[in-house]
Amino acid sequence: MAGVTFEAATETYAKRLQILTEIIIPNLERVAVLRTIGDPNVTFAMKSVVQAAPALKVSLQLIDIKTADELPNAFEMMKSLKVQALLVISSAVTYGASKQIAELAFKNNLPSCSPFQEEVIAGGLVSLGPDMEVMAEQGADLVNKITKGAKPSELPVEQPTRYLMYVNVSTAKAFGLILSETFLGRVDMLIE
Secondary structure (H helix, E strand, C coil), rough: CCCEECCCCCHHHHHHHHHHHHCCCCCCCEEEEECCCCCCHHEEEEEEEEHHHHHCCCEEEEEEEECHHHHHHHHHHHHHHCCCCECCCHHHHHHHHHHHHHHHHHHCCCEECCCCCHHHCCCCCCEEEEEEHHHHHHHHHHHHHHHHHCCCHHHEECCCCEEEEEEEHHHHHHHHCCCHHHHHHHCCCEEE
C-alpha cells in the first residue's frame, strides 16, 4: 500500500486547539469537540487534544455523531453545555458536512477550528489543514514511481509536507473577535 495520509502529526490537533485559545483569549474555558463515532481518526486526534487541553486551561466537551443528520441535535447539546468554541475532528462525515457545520456554528455563535478550508470558505472561523494541492502532487509522484516499476508495497505512506491556515475575517468580525497582527501574520489565506 502506498499513498498520502491526510493527518499524520498528532500535534496538529493540539495546534488547532491552541489557535482557538489565541483567538478567544482570555475567556476560553469550554470547547466542544465534534467527532464521528467509529472513525479511525478519532482515537488519534483525541490523544493530542486531551493531552493539550490542561496546558491551555480548557475543558473539553465531547460531542459524538454518526451521521450529518445528527448535527442539529449536536449543536443543541453544545448550546446546553455552554461551550464557547468548537473543534472539529476530521472524518468523512465532518468533511462532507463542512458547509452545514459552518452554518450551524455561525448560527450558534460558536467560533470553530476545523481541518478543512471548505468550512472556513462556507463561514467557519479558522482551519488548519494539509495543502491539498501539495498532497495531490505527492500522490501523483507516487503514481509516477509505480508506473515506472516501483512496487507499491515498497513505497512509504507519505505525510503531508505543507499545512495552510485559513481565517474567515467576516466571521471573526461578526463574533466580535479581534485578530492580532501577530496571529494574522501566520495566516496563509484570509477569506472576506
